Amino acid sequence: MKLCPKEFEAMQSGWRRWYIREIELKTFKKFGLWIKDRDILEVGCGSGYAASLITAEAPRSYTGLDDGSFDAVLDFCILHHVEGWRVFFDECRRVLKDGGCIYIADLSRSCIHAIDALLRWDHAEETLFSFEELEREANSRGFRTVKKAIDLGMEGYFRFQKE
Numbered sequence: 001m002k003l004c005p006k007e008f009e010a011m012q013s014g015w016r017r018w019y020i021r022e023i024e025l026k027t028f029k030k031f032g033l034w035i036k037d038r039d040i041l042e043v044g045c046g047s048g049y050a051a052s053l054i055t056a057e058a059p060r061s062y063t064g065l066d067d068g069s070f071d072a073v074l075d076f077c078i079l080h081h082v083e084g085w086r087v088f089f090d091e092c093r094r095v096l097k098d099g100g101c102i103y104i105a106d107l108s109r110s111c112i113h114a115i116d117a118l119l120r121w122d123h124a125e126e127t128l129f130s131f132e133e134l135e136r137e138a139n140s141r142g143f144r145t146v147k148k149a150i151d152l153g154m155e156g157y158f159r160f161q162k163e
């Protein structure tokens with residue numbers, strides 16, 4: 001499922017850029033994110049606004065990944081009876097160095113249901129999760145929770161470390 005055009009447009013807007021710059025990136029830094037001289041992989045980088053902020057801080061390397069045609073991922077998950085965000089942790093585990101960290105900012109299933117009811121962004125149910133499910137999955141797949149916070153009960157921030 002591709003992002004619907006309205007959601008894609010919202011992701012390019014000035015408010016979204018402000019939110020990435022002033023809220024999400026700053027929260028990750030409070031959680032301990034250090035960019036300079038580190039190898040950074042950004043999954044779901046969209047059109048690359050965060051990439052421009054990250055590379056301005058001189059990482060050793062930066063790689064941005066975005067599967068704009070999400071269909072292939074969904075097909076894989078349906079075929080293998082798994083949910084995409086579970087596969088995500090296995091892939092992170094595979095590519096991260098020992099002790100490497102994942103920083104996640106995302107909305108919970110209930111929040112996305114509310115957005116979809118209001119704006120008709122139509123997310124596939126298979127892609128949604130509660131924060132409890134997300135953390136349980138990370139912990140059971142070899143990641144320890146280092147920090148977490150739920151902003152206004154809507155956006156969850158997590159730092160997980162590969163054990």
Ligand SMILES: C[S@@+](CC[C@H](N)C(=O)[O-])C[C@H]1O[C@@H](n2cnc3c(N)ncnc32)[C@H](O)[C@@H]1O
Pocket residue numbers: 003011012016020043044045046047050065066067068069070073084
């Ligand atoms: C809600 S948008 C956020 C885009 C950008 N990070 C931002 O904050 O503006 C989520 C992005 O994740 C991408 N995405 C979804 N599933 C993905 C996957 N399995 N692998 C890579 N990118 C994915 C989508 O194409 C989309 O660009």
